[in-house]
Amino acid sequence: MSTTTPTRKPPKMRVDLRQYGILAALAVIVILFQVLTDGRLLLPGNLNNLIQQNAYVLILAVGMVIVIIAGHIDLSVGSVVAMVGAVAAISMSQWGMPWWAAVIISLLLGAAVGAWQGFWVAFVGIPAFIVTLAGMLLFRGLTLVFLTGGTINALPGEFNAIGGGWLPELFGTIGEGRGSRDILTIVLGVLAVAMLITQQVRSRAKQRSLELPVERSVSFWIKNGVAAVVILALTFQLSAYRGTPIILIILAVLILLFTFVLNQTVFGRHVYAIGGNLFAAQMSGVKTSWINFFVFVNMGVLAGLAGVVTTARAGGAVASAGQSFELDAIAAVFIGGAAVTGGVGTVIGAVIGALIMGVLNMGLSILSVDAAWQQTIKGLVLLLAVAFDVMSKRRAGRR
Amino acid sequence: MTAILSMNQITKDFSGGVRALDGVSLEVERGHVHAICGENGAGKSTLMKVLSGVYPVGSYGGSINFENHETAYKSINDSEADGIVIIHQELALSPYLSIAENIFLGNEIATRGVVDWPKTNREATMLLARVGLDELPSTPVLELGVGKQQLVEIAKALSKQVKLLILDEPTAALNDEDSAHLLDLINSLRGQGITCIIISHKLKEIRRIADTVTIIRDGQTIETFEMKEADATEARIIRAMVGRDLDSMFPPHTPDIGDELFRVENWTVHHPVDTTRKVVDDASFSVRAGEIVGFAGLMGAGRTELAMSIFGRSYGSHISGTAFKEGKEISVKSVSEAIGHGIAYATEDRKHFGLNLIGSIAVNISAAALSKLSRFGIVDRFAENKVAEDYRGQMNIKTPNVSVLAGNLSGGNQQKVVLSKWMFSGPDILILDEPTRGIDVGAKYEIYGIINDLARQGKAVVVISSELPELLGLCDRIYAISEGTITGEIDRADATQERLMHLMTAGKD
Structure with missing residues (x-):
């Protein structure tokens, strides 16, 4: 590699196919189950459920990928989901709070939990594995205390809509009754595609004007073309059910926001720097303790949001909510290509990892595969995904 | 007198055409303490790795004769079986295990895989008495200071029926008291018939302990002589260590020196763990704009510790002293503060x-x-x-x-x-710690050029290096540091390798 002379002609960037390996795996799994279920996997109703059922994993995975990039882990998120759900339900049913106040309380409680754990990890120096293992017990215990073993149901409809509702059909529908399509959903899909293409083209133009290496036009347009077709197809399909799930909007905002945070902000850079080489980060003037603290506060807020979503979709709070959510999120992050040692990982990878798990769940359920086997299969998929990643990295290193 | 070890015409090449050893010969008398001296990178450690089988037979040229037979060690286990034990500078003890467990690690006293604890502890107690360490064998190693850990290493070596003990810079990390104790122990081991090879930079130590000294430079043996000879002076060792011509491998540099930009006064740093030990002791120095100032010191002299402690207290404990930029006192208590004041530190450990x-x-x-x-x-x-x-x-x-x-x-x-x-x-002030370590000659030249450019832009540049030719070729002024103390300051015009080496090896009296 070192023989290449630094010429400054039109520089072209090589496309790293490995980067798309995990996306290809998702595509293969979707196609596989689409065939196995005779096309039932992507029916409008199932597509809608796929999004609403897996929203919690996606939200948690976005926070977890940041925790893991910084070189930590968070085992407590499942318990935090349950505790936040309990407090949210109590605040509405017993304290008479409106739904929006309950949401704010939930997010603040999540932040407080994150600050608590972040304090022990960042300033006392206790490994996150221990702090969050303690948190897992602690917050589950508090959930039981708050709910005194019972459940709280009958929450306001606005609150439940966060997890299980849809945007109003603002522009009406195409057709009537069964087979009608919500126009708003289609409009949103078109808007998303337009924004994607605009952003990509502008970024490319800027790269070129700064004489930085740019991707080849062919692969650039194929990539964006495929993305556009997929988005349009999915939203078109979704429009035939009950419109755009509210949670889909929340997820889209989160994914965009945190992709931006990790890639474009100083905070994101410092997270990668800490995970990549803690000492080098310190010697570059990074305030590592504070970064670690805020990584956990952020995880706490997102766990609080996941608590809201889970409680809203279930329509009530139970003490057993959120069980093993932490494992789903961690699995999604590692399937998405994050490194156990920290320093590597992306939001979009974690999202794809979560979708792989979600599609597996849904596909296997449609095929009425026994729950015991479902778990076995998911375990193997996690192992194989990470093994594939480790081996391809080793091959790349040898080259 | 008979030789226990003779190494003949040893050569060792590394990939990339680097010849680390180029026909080194070494003869060690039975029951002697034999010192090996040389600059960093002269090939001392490589030679010891060849001897102990870290580099297996066939990967080097020449022959080794130990106890009247030619050796063919494939690994360090083979050499240990023959009674050759090497104790490295970085100690290799497991901190959470007890002294006894460490001594017999990999060599457990056991019958059919079951450890015989009473016997282990009894033997360990006897070994500890031999090395003069007054601790229970059940004490975990992490509770011991570096000096005592060193003694545990030696006890471990004794448990393996050591005939030839190799100590790589044994006192580099020790305080004066522990060093003295270790030297006494080496003396008494010599009395028990154990042959010792000691690699050291400290000439005072060599005077005190060694029977014979061999000097290695650039992968070749320069000379070997008995310390009892009349002309076996420190000056002779130094001359042999450095005696080489300055290569014409430095880009031209015309200094354009301005006002003082950075000054440090009475800087003292204690070891982060062993807080009684001063790693840097009352150091004061200054750098002017456009000036390249060198810090000459051997490994462990405290140069890196000085630099890192100035750079936002990245090293050490109980740091005292003041730093001035352009005559005004500045606070450098954190890395971001140091960077904010325009200080940059490029580490030796990339x-x-x-x-x-x-x-x-x-x-x-x-x-x-x-x-x-x-x-x-x-x-x-x-x-x-x-x-x-x-x-x-x-x-x-x-x-x-x-x-x-x-x-x-x-x-x-x-x-x-x-x-x-x-x-x-x-930055206004750049501290470059071993900027050319592990770099080939071509890249070195480029980096020297970059350093000159930085000085020309009016920055104050500090270069820390253990390669004297590099400092002489690059710097306008050079400080020498030894055992944490700045032992001298020499202008470019007056600097010679001999003078610097004198200051770098000047111990505390």
């Missing part, structure tokens, strides 16, 4: 402290000055790439583009990335 090896070149170059590339916490990645590309061209970093991971670069190119990172932080 992989550990310098680079995020799994991050791209661009990310590494921007790491110390992201604020310059960001507004409201948002990084302008285009500007970042542009900056990185500029440095790639300017510094001649050999890579197709700046999204290549730093870990995939060669040592010289990694060093250029580290320098780029600190140049981009826009």
Whole structure:
């Protein structure tokens, strides 16, 4: 590699196919189950459920990928989901709070939990594995205390809509009754595609004007073309059910926001720097303790949001909510290509990892595969995904 | 007198055509303490690795004769079976295990896999008495100081029926008292018929303990003589260690020196764990604008510790002293504060402290000055790439583009990335710690050129190096440091390798 002379002609960037390996795996799994279920996997109703059922994993995975990039882990998120759900339900049913106040309380409680754990990890120096293992017990215990073993149901409809509702059909529908399509959903899909293409083209133009290496036009347009077709197809399909799930909007905002945070902000850079080489980060003037603290506060807020979503979709709070959510999120992050040692990982990878798990769940359920086997299969998929990643990295290193 | 060991015409090549040993011969008398001296990188450690089988037979040239038979060690286990034990500078003890467990680690007293604890502890107690360590065998090693851990290592060696004990810089990390105790112990082991090879920089120690001394330079034996000879002086050792011509491998440099830019007064640093030990003792120095100031010191002299403690207290405990920039006192209590005052420190340990090896070149170059590339916490990645590309061209970093991971670069190119990172932080004062370690000659020349450019831009540059020719070829003024104390200051015109080596090996009296 070192023989290449630094010429400054039109520089072209090589496309790293490995980067798309995990996306290809998702595509293969979707196609596989689409065939196995005779096309039932992507029916409008199932597509809608796929999004609403897996929203919690996606939200948690976005926070977890940041925790893991910084070189930590968070085992407590499942318990935090349950505790936040309990407090949210109590605040509405017993304290008479409106739904929006309950949401704010939930997010603040999540932040407080994150600050608590972040304090022990960042300033006392206790490994996150221990702090969050303690948190897992602690917050589950508090959930039981708050709910005194019972459940709280009958929450306001606005609150439940966060997890299980849809945007109003603002522009009406195409057709009537069964087979009608919500126009708003289609409009949103078109808007998303337009924004994607605009952003990509502008970024490319800027790269070129700064004489930085740019991707080849062919692969650039194929990539964006495929993305556009997929988005349009999915939203078109979704429009035939009950419109755009509210949670889909929340997820889209989160994914965009945190992709931006990790890639474009100083905070994101410092997270990668800490995970990549803690000492080098310190010697570059990074305030590592504070970064670690805020990584956990952020995880706490997102766990609080996941608590809201889970409680809203279930329509009530139970003490057993959120069980093993932490494992789903961690699995999604590692399937998405994050490194156990920290320093590597992306939001979009974690999202794809979560979708792989979600599609597996849904596909296997449609095929009425026994729950015991479902778990076995998911375990193997996690192992194989990470093994594939480790081996391809080793091959790349040898080259 | 008979020789227990003779190494004949040993040669050792590393990949890339580096010849570390070029026909070294060494003869060690039975029951002697034999000192090996040489500059860092002279080949001492490589020679000991050849002897102990770390480099297996066949990977080196020449022959080794130990106890009247030719050796063919395939691994360190083979040499230990023959009674050759090497104790490295970095101790290899398991901190949470007890002294007894460490002594017999890998060599457990056991029957059919079951450890015989009473016998283990009894034997350990006897060994501890032999090395003069007054501790229970059940004490965990982490509760011991470095000096006592060193003794545990020696007890471990004795448990293996050692005939030839090799000590690599045994006192480098010890305080005066522990050093004295260790030297006494080596003396008494000699009385018990154990032969010792001791690698050391400290000439006072060599005078005190060694029967014979061999000097190695550039992978060759320069001379061997008995310390009882009349002309076996420290001066003779120094001359043999450094006696080589200055290579004409330095780009021309005309100094243009301005006012004083940075000054440190009465800087004292204690060891982070062993807080009674002073690693840097009352050091004062100054650097002027456009000046390149060298710090000459052997490994463990406290040069890196001095630099890192100034750079935001990144090393040490109980740090005292004051730092001045342009005559005004400044506070450098954290790394970000130091960077804010325009100080940059390029570490000697690139992989550990310098680079995020799994991050791209661009990310590494921007790491110390992201604020310059960001507004409201948002990084302008285009500007970042542009900056990185500029440095790639300017510094001649050999890579197709700046999204290549730093870990995939060669040592010289990694060093250029580290320098780029600190140049981009826009410092006034640059402290470069071993800037050319592990770098080939061509890249060294380029880096010397970069250092000259920095001085020409009016920056104050401090270069820490254990290579004297490098300091003499590069610096306008050189401080020598030994055992944590600045032992002298020499202008370029008056500096010679001999004078510097005298100051670098001057111990405390």
